[in-house]
Amino acid sequence: MSDPKQPENKSQLDRRMFLAAGTGIAALTAGCSSLANQNKTPAPGIVASGDVPTAPFDSIRDYMAAMEAHGLLMRFPEIDQDKYEATGLFFKATDLFGMYGTPAMIFERIKINGQWVQGPVMVNTQGHWNADSIAFGLKPEPREHYKNYRAVKTKMKKMLATNNGRYPEIPPNEVTRDTAPCKEVTLEGDDIDLTKFAFLQTNPADDGRYINTASIFTSDPEMGGNYGTYRCALRGPRHLGFNPEPNQTGNKMMMAAKERGEKSAKIALVLGQDPIVWMISGSRIAPRFGPKPKPVDELAIAGGLRGKAMDVVRCDTNDMLVPAHCEMVIEGEVPLDDASMEPEGPFGEMFGYLGPRKKSNFVINVTRVTHRTKPWLMNAFTGMQRGMLTAPMDALYEVFLKKLVPGIVEYQTPQYCMGVVFMSIDKTKPGEGLKSGRTIAKSNPIAKVVVVVDKDINILNPIEMLMTIGSRWQPYPATLIIEEAFGLMTDPSQVENRKTSKIVIDATMQWPEEGGQEEFPLRNRTLLEQGEPDIWEIVDSKFGETLRNWKEV
Secondary structure (H helix, E strand, O other): OEEOOOOOOOOOOOOOOOOOOOHHHHHHOOOOEEHHHOOOOOOOOOOOOOOOOOOOOOOHHHHHHHHHHOOOEEEEEEEEHHHOHHHHHHHHHHHHHOOOOOOEEEEEEEEEOOEEEEEEEEEOOOOOOOHHHHHOOOOOOOOOHHHHHHHHHHHHHHHHHOOOOOOOOOOOEEOOHHHOHHHOEEEEHHHOOHHHOOOOOOOOOOOOOEEOOOEEEEEEOOOEEEEEOOOEEEEEOOEEEEOOOOOOHHHHHHHHHHHOOOOEEEEEEEEOOOHHHHHHHOOOOOOOOOOOOOOOOHHHHHHHHHOOOOEEEEOOOOOOEEEOOOOEEEEEEEEOOHHHOEEEOOOEOOOOOEOOOEEEEEEEEEEEEEEOOOOOEEEOOOOOOOOOOOHHHHHHHHHHHOOOOOOEEEEEOOHHHOOEEEEEEOOOOOOHHHHHHHHHHHHOOOOOEEEEEEOOOOOOOHHHHHHHHHHHOOOOOOEEEEEEEEOOOOOOOOOOOOEEEEEEEEOOOOOHHHOOOOOOOOOHHHHHHHHOOOHHHHHHHHHHHHHHOOOOO
């Protein structure tokens, strides 16, 4: 069946709404060593065994030390990125362990344009299922990835329930420049050369090297302060490309300043940020809906999620406050005249495909750089990894959707199949599956394929979801086609930009009123649970430790 064409809705959600892989991972490459098993002095920022930082983490170094203590960090002494070894290594790791099972990695030295550049460079810092638990102070159980993830969502929902559906805020704490770690080294004028730092070209077809993990701070008289993640092409020692998409707050602020007749806009790029700031940077945790986003103190939200105020410090060339414990701050100006715009791209995008080259994009003229001594930098393998912690966003979205889909049980936008959305519901009447899926498809541009299942299905398990589609779904009549809807600009299948067709797959058990059987067979797993209600407690108490301690091969 088909649905009438849906007009573009400017208030719809944009794309911001959106590692204990087993011991065998050490065999991935002979050049790798697990930090947890090294009999030598730990690397700077990685603490010795028995002295493990816990959440909230003020710095990325403390967070990475905690990841290491949980077996979720690999270190590689040298990576030749002129041969794209880092990219190939990461692809191979996800082939072996999956997107949500691959650990974080540190590259100590990286070969770039024939020169060995000192790192370290961190990748996949929030990719593993258990990263959410570690970042929010919960102890993950070995191999209980789904259980661990849901425990974080429960914690997030309790926060929302006690704060009128929003995440709490704790205002940031401003510190002096001389006490801020990110101000240890200051570069200005000809001393600035960003090309000497370990910023990577991730893919052979990318438009050169990129800074792709900065939280970019901007401000506006009406919209207030903002920070978001927008890629920046490395053009020269003090020159960057700048790519905020039209639906993103950074772009709206640039255009508003241009309309006011301003010649340039101040900007600050924060790199090597703590895990919560990085998560907020790439998600819609802060409520900024509408054509002109309302002022929101995202650093206060970071403090609320941490349960501790963020230490911030004022920029040197503007009044913006930035995280004091980050690794680097790049300050500059964005010229707003048309003559300063430059082509940018292509770039490997979040769908896992090469994006288009843009004819005209903003640039940044860098005026000052401050950083920690020997800064730790981060690179994103866009389209290959889970880019950030997702439990807070999933929890927020489930609470929000409860008003639109009363029977919703769980919701996920799996990062391994961008464009697909999974949802389980407690079905109470015929037609509820298609109706619930249609609500998601209309409101979320990334939801091109919406799969709705019954509450007994684990939507976090992709194998179980595929089995459910194969066993419970009949393409007719349990399918809804929406011929035209608002889509995500990075979807390579779109013929017309931001316009897409969509499909809702109702993989719930079809009732007789929907053309289904009078009595749908029960799953073998369900029959086991009915026949022996305590089976999982019995297995866990008798055999759980043996299963969890098995060495993956």
